[in-house]
Amino acid sequence: MYDHVLVPTDGSEAVERALDHAIRLATDHDATIHALYVVDRRIATANSGDLHDEIIADLESQGDDATAAVAERASDAGLAVETAVCHGTPDREIVEYADEEGIDVIVMSPEGKSPRERIQALGSVSDRVTDDATVPVFLIK
Numbered sequence: 001m002y003d004h005v006l007v008p009t010d011g012s013e014a015v016e017r018a019l020d021h022a023i024r025l026a027t028d029h030d031a032t033i034h035a036l037y038v039v040d041r042r043i044a045t046a047n048s049g050d051l052h053d054e055i056i057a058d059l060e061s062q063g064d065d066a067t068a069a070v071a072e073r074a075s076d077a078g079l080a081v082e083t084a085v086c087h088g089t090p091d092r093e094i095v096e097y098a099d100e101e102g103i104d105v106i107v108m109s110p111e112g113k114s115p116r117e118r119i120q121a122l123g124s125v126s127d128r129v130t131d132d133a134t135v136p137v138f139l140i141k
Contacts (some may be wrong), residue, residue, distance in 0.1 A: 002026070002031055002088050002105050003102075003104055004031060004032050004083050004103045004105075004106070005022050005025055005104065006036060006097065006102060006103040007019055007036070007054070008108050008129075009066040010066060011062060013051065015109060017140050018108050018109040018141075020109055022074075025107065031072075031079040032081065033059050033071075033074040033081045034081075034082045035071055035083045035084070036084050036086070036093070036094060037064075037069040037084070038063075038085075038089075038090040040088075040089065041087055041088050042067075048112065063085035064118060067083035067084070067118065071083050071117075075110060078134070091132065095132045095133050095134075098135055104135060104136075105136045106135060106136070106137045108115060108139060109126070109140045109141065110127075110141060
């Protein structure tokens with residue numbers, strides 16, 4: 001039923017909770033875990049000064065670390081893993097990756113933002129992914 005399970009990651013503790021469920025789901029279905037980190041282009045655009053390249057490199061490094069952490073846990077559970085770091089708007093890139101890679105289910109955790117932070121960010125990534133995804137989305141609180 002599920003051959004490919006996507007776990008979007010930002011390296012936070014919330015991802016750890018979602019990953020527990022994703023690993024169980026992938027184990028039950030002998031599925032591949034896909035770890036995806038999105039370098040938010042809005043951050044890069046906001047920092048277009050002298051430090052732009054350094055900020056992008058730092059975000060890419062954080063992405064490599066975050067996807068490696070997911071990959072390590074999934075590998076330790078005996079699962080196949082694919083990792084990716086891409087650039088763009090997180091919710092759009094997650095949905096696009098799911099469509100392009102034949103993902104069967106997305107497992108993620110809401111970011112736990114306060115109502116004020118959600119307004120400032122124009123909603124949460126998990127809300128937008130849930131609205132736009134063409135596959136099931138499991139939100140793990």
